[in-house]
Structures are given as C-alpha cells and as structure tokens.
Amino acid sequence: MSPTNFNLHETEFQRIQAILGRMQNELRAQLVLLISRSGQPIVISGPAENIDCTSLASLAAANLAATDGLASIVGEREFSVLVHQGRRRSIFISDLLKKFSLVLVFDSTASSGLIRYKCKRTTLLLEDVIRDFQKRIEKAERVMSIPQFSDEEIEELLGEVKSQ
Amino acid sequence: MYYGPGLGGKTTNLQYVYQITSTENKGKLISLATETERTLFFDFLPIDFGQIRGFRTRFHLYTVPGQVFYDSSRKLILKGVDGVVFVADSQEERLDANLESISNLAGNLKEQGFDIAKIPYVLQLNKRDLPNVVPAEDLKQQLLIKGEPVIEAVAMKGVGVVPTLKAVARQVLVELRKSA
Numbered sequence A: 001m002s003p004t005n006f007n008l009h010e011t012e013f014q015r016i017q018a019i020l021g022r023m024q025n026e027l028r029a030q031l032v033l034l035i036s037r038s039g040q041p042i043v044i045s046g047p048a049e050n051i052d053c054t055s056l057a058s059l060a061a062a063n064l065a066a067t068d069g070l071a072s073i074v075g076e077r078e079f080s081v082l083v084h085q086g087r088r089r090s091i092f093i094s095d096l097l098k099k100f101s102l103v104l105v106f107d108s109t110a111s112s113g114l115i116r117y118k119c120k121r122t123t124l125l126l127e128d129v130i131r132d133f134q135k136r137i138e139k140a141e142r143v144m145s146i147p148q149f150s151d152e153e154i155e156e157l158l159g160e161v162k163s164q
Numbered sequence B: 001m002y003y004g005p006g007l008g009g010k011t012t013n014l015q016y017v018y019q020i021t022s023t024e025n026k027g028k029l030i031s032l033a034t035e036t037e038r039t040l041f042f043d044f045l046p047i048d049f050g051q052i053r054g055f056r057t058r059f060h061l062y063t064v065p066g067q068v069f070y071d072s073s074r075k076l077i078l079k080g081v082d083g084v085v086f087v088a089d090s091q092e093e094r095l096d097a098n099l100e101s102i103s104n105l106a107g108n109l110k111e112q113g114f115d116i117a118k119i120p121y122v123l124q125l126n127k128r129d130l131p132n133v134v135p136a137e138d139l140k141q142q143l144l145i146k147g148e149p150v151i152e153a154v155a156m157k158g159v160g161v162v163p164t165l166k167a168v169a170r171q172v173l174v175e176l177r178k179s180a
Helices: A010-027 A053-073 A112-139 A151-158 B010-020 B068-078 B092-111 B136-143 B161-179
Strands: A031-036 A041-045 A081-085 A089-096 A100-107 B030-033 B039-052 B055-063 B084-089 B121-126 B150-152
Touching: A010 A031, A010 A041, A010 A100, A010 A112, A031 A053, A041 A053, A053 A081, A053 A089, A053 A100, A053 B030, A053 B039, A053 B068, A081 A112, A089 A112, A100 A112, A151 B039, A151 B161, B010 B039, B010 B055, B010 B084, B010 B121, B010 B161, B039 B068, B055 B161, B068 B092, B084 B092, B084 B136, B084 B161, B092 B136, B121 B136, B121 B161, B136 B150, B150 B161
Parallel strands: B084 B121, B121 B150
Antiparallel strands: A031 A041, A031 A100, A081 A089, A089 A100, B030 B039, B039 B055
16 A cells, blocks of 8 residues: 555545544543654544644654654664653654554643553554555455546646646 | 756746735745745645536646755655646756756656656746756757757746746646546
8 A cells, every 4th residue: 555545445544533532531531643654644533723834744754754754774674653841742653564653642630651551552543444444445446445547637727827 | 846956036936926825825934944045855835726527626736846965855845746847947057957957856756756758848937037058959958858848038037937837737638638
C-alpha cells in the first residue's frame, strides 16, 4: 500500500472514529487524530478548539520523520513514541506500522503514564483496522475509486480556459 | 514540493501563493526557518482548489531547505511526494548550484523509489528580472530533464508563480486519474 494513495471505506472510518472517540473520552483528551506519515489528517476526534489540525498533522509527521533520522544516526531502529510536555497542553505522538501515526493533545490534568498505557492498547486496535484495509487494498484491482475526470474538468478546476 | 538551490525563490513562491489565495481556500503558512529566514526544515501551505466531480481537491505545498548541508532533511520531506517544482536561480553564478541541486533531487527521488523521468515535474526559471541572468534558452538547455513545462518567473513580484503551480497541479491530477 502506498503511503499516500489509499481510501477508507465508511465502515473502516467509523471503526477508527469509534476507537479514537473512546480513547478521547477515557483520557479526557482534547484531540485525538489518526494521521498518515505524509502528514494528512485522516480521522479526528475531539472538539479541536483553536487547534489547526492540518498544520498539526503535517508537523507531527515531520516530527516523526526527523526523529526516525535521529534514531538512525545514533544506531537505534526507531523512536516510536514522542511526548512534548507543555505547561497547559501536551502532545503525544505514536507510530503505527510505519504508515500512520496517532496524535493526542491533552491538558495537564491527564497522567502521562495512563496515556502511554491507553495508547498502547489503542494502537493495537487501530493496527487491526489498518491491516484489514491493507488486505482489502491488496486484493482490489484498483487502489482508489477516482472518476475519470476529463482534461476540461481539470482545466476548469485550475481556472484556465483550455487552449485550442 | 518546491526544490532547488539555496535562496533560489522556493519560499518566495509559497509566500506569494499564500498572499493571493482567499482565506477560505488556504490554511496557515508554516515556515520552519532560522533567525535569518533561511528554511531550516520546510515550509508548508495547504491550498483548496475546489471540487472536481464532487471530490474536494486540496494540495499540500512544501518547500525543502536548499542549502547543501540540509540533505538529510530534504530526503525526509520528499517521502510521499506527488509532484515537484524545480525553482532554478537564473543568475550566471548559480548555474553550478542549480545543476548540483537537480542531481541531488534525482538521487533523493531514486532513494525514495521515484523516477525523476516519470514524476510530475515543472522547471521554473526564477529571477528573470536580474541583470546577470543566463539567457532562458541556454538555461533551459542546461536544466531540462524530459521536456517538462518550463516557466519563466520573478517570484518576488508574483510573475510566473501561479502558472507554475497550475502546471504541476495539472500533471498531478492527470497522474491521479491514470492510477485509478
């Protein structure tokens, strides 16, 4: 499965959303995201007050990518969990099968030990869903259901008049 | 992905796109840069292009740091790339830097499993307004890889920036259509 080209069916999306929602409630996290390693937010759970999830996803993916680089330099296979502790809010980032990441934003009332424990459990549940849709994609003839849009439609999207 | 030698105009391209895009169609422009505004890790700008057959299309524009010693960062950011804009610095004294950067791009793409000959790719010849530039045809001959679109630009003034973005977006969409 390409890290950037895949699609989720609604049932898979709902399974993931349920897992993230449960985690968010149990930990009273402000935000829980599943993101791709290329920095795309895939499923978001939480009120996300004033948090730019697009930028958060991109930066979290870059953070993990940079950390992979650091691990390689010091002879480690990976640093699969990152915690950034702030005064009011903290961020927890965890790798999922090297293709996705789990990102949590939580406030200072949450216990980081409990978060690590719950994340470990949630990671296993998410990995099951991801493996299921990986198998589906491997069996399918085509990765994505993209309609065959025409050149004219592309030009219209790009706001140009197609030249004759 | 905007690629190219240091101080060639990659970040300037993104800054212009950010400036001219309406608020509802853009996210934040994130710039991870040094105190002297040299790109340290990347710039990032999400842009909404609108809908095509009911599909919302969003492009994530990234730049890489151009300075030679940031190669390990460039490799990380290239993962998962869909298309590349090479921003060439048209000044005579930067010709070697352009050539080195293209070679670096080809090598880094290969490491990621991409082929520069096959990936959506546009060549932008930037800084065309400066007095010491290589003639466009000569520069094109030196830097052209595969008959890709070549667009002359003055990114500081916004000239050529949008045509460049549209050219690479077009190729990315055509490639996406082929993969379906």
